[in-house]
Amino acid sequence: MLTFILDNEDPWAMAKTTSCLGKTPCEIVPLKTEIAWRMQACLTHYREPFFLTFRAGDQIKPGFFQKMGEWIRDLSENCAGLMAGTKEGLLLPLVWRTKAVKSLSISKLDHFPFEHYALQDLQSRLSVRWRWKEVDSDHYLPNPVAPPKWMNRETEWQLTKPLLYTRPPAARMNGRPTVSIVICTYNDGGYLSWAIRSVWAQTNPDWELIVVNDGSTDQTREVLSSFQGEPRLTVIENGKNLGKAKSLNRALGAAKGEWLLELDADDWLTVDCVEQICTHASKRPHATLFYGNHHEWRERANKTLVYSGLRHNPSPINKEELLSTGLPLAPRCYNTSILRKMGGWLCSDPFEGRLYEDFQMLLRLEKQDKVHIPLALYHRRIRKNSITHREAEKYAIWKNWVKEKGSAMSEP
Structure with missing residues (x-):
């Protein structure tokens, strides 16, 4: 046998x-x-x-x-x-x-x-x-x-089990979705299917998924082709690599949802992420941004993950602290109509929106109504070879540009 x-x-x-x-x-x-x-x-x-x-x-x-x-x-x-x-x-x-x-x-x-x-x-x-x-x-x-205690297997299982066993309700096929989930991906085909799977596992089906393939040369197209025929999935192909900000702007142009939720291709959502956002949005429909806490995972050299803890994001967001620490906020869910009024993400910085576009948008929304949801709604993977880690020395250049730009960066 x-x-x-x-x-x-x-x-x-x-x-x-x-x-x-x-x-x-x-x-x-x-x-x-x-x-x-x-x-x-x-x-x-x-x-x-x-x-x-x-x-x-x-x-x-x-x-x-x-x-x-x-x-x-x-x-x-x-x-x-x-x-x-x-x-x-x-x-x-x-x-x-x-x-x-x-x-x-x-x-x-x-x-x-x-x-x-x-x-x-x-x-x-x-x-x-x-x-x-x-x-x-x-x-x-x-x-x-x-297994050794440092592997945190008990916590790991409790956080992974919902994605394996949650049976989401049937999709709502009619009308406008409340949340547009956006994944911009460049050569992250090895991670992409798990991110998409976390979207399909959502306990609230009131979403659409937009994936922007930013000129990938790996197996990304093959991965996306395996999801062909899914009515809530829209794939946008960039003929060449344009960078994160331009890709987000393309997704913004296609988004039908009232809210736009960012998801990195190597990260994943908790199964109740959309449900919690919809619940809070129904109470604060004029908010500009909803953000929550996130679980953090360290990727080892062999691609396995080790859980490293829950990260509590600050409330309220402090501009100086954000700039000095480069603290990532995840998840980030924006009011789509306000993003459009602002013209989307800027591409005029020294790196044409390829780096730190998340900080850029948060700083531009400094005076807007930002709501912290005090729950872990996102799983963030820390990789040594990610763009943020590879280009860390460029942050000082970008930060100086922000200071020079000053109030001109703010929302209209």
């Missing part, structure tokens, strides 16, 4: 699992990255009705396969498989129905930033159409070794 083992990069844990499976009728396939896609690729020519998954470090006792045969015999045709509990209190799929997994549409371009939750992710996708059966057996011994 085909048996996948999720490798957590611990050779001792992998050896422990393969050792206890060594004398069983298993064809072992270790998986590290692109787990869903590689699993489905291995299943292409697989003909048996079921297969197994373990995490490195899991073990089984003698008699496991006999017990598994009893479980399978009692499994109804509409069940995707069997789930077993772990030491962390999680339920993980253990036995999978091959037909169910093959029915999923999984692309190599799908980017999932938490590979150690890949099984939960697949199980969630299948749960839309299939049932699962929970089993409790002494024959299955989940990995007893907990």
Whole structure:
């Protein structure tokens, strides 16, 4: 029987699992990255009705396969498989129905930033159409070794689980959306699908999504093509790289929503972000900007993420503090009509709106009505190779330009 083992990069844990499976009728396939896609690729020519998954470090006792045969015999045709509990209190799929997994549409371009939750992710996708059966057996011994505390796995799971398991209400297809969510992306195709997925998971469906592909030369077009046919998605293609401000202005021209919410291609929204914005906007319809708090994640060299805490954004926003610290505010949701009256984002700075366009707009709105929502509504990824980090020395030049420009930058 085909048996996948999720490798957590611990050779001792992998050896422990393969050792206890060594004398069983298993064809072992270790998986590290692109787990869903590689699993489905291995299943292409697989003909048996079921297969197994373990995490490195899991073990089984003698008699496991006999017990598994009893479980399978009692499994109804509409069940995707069997789930077993772990030491962390999680339920993980253990036995999978091959037909169910093959029915999923999984692309190599799908980017999932938490590979150690890949099984939960697949199980969630299948749960839309299939049932699962929970089993409790002494024959299955989940990995007893907990990950290091610095990984913050308990918090990480609590923050990731809603995106995997939230079932959003049906889309509102008629009328004007309340929120236009805008993603401007340049060569961030490896991150883009997770950002888009966070939009699709929103508990309030009163939104449209506008993606501006700013002349990307990576797989961005292929990722976007996988979302073709989605009625609430508009894709704008820049023939060449124009920069963030010009891309935002193109999105502003196409936006139908009363509010414009920015989302960076390598970040993602909490599932209730749009819901909270709509609730507050109904009470403060003449506000200029809504902004909230955000969770921060540090990207390691191998692209994995480590949770580094909740960031509370200041209220009110202080111009001098904003300039001196370069403090990012996320999320930022603007009144669309006011943005248009202002002519959108300026492109007249020394870098033509390619850098610090977020600070620029916040400074121009200094005297306007800005509302802080005291909730975490956004997940921000910190990358060493991001534009902000690569171009940090240019901030002093831009800050001097702001000071020279003075009141001329302010709203009309």
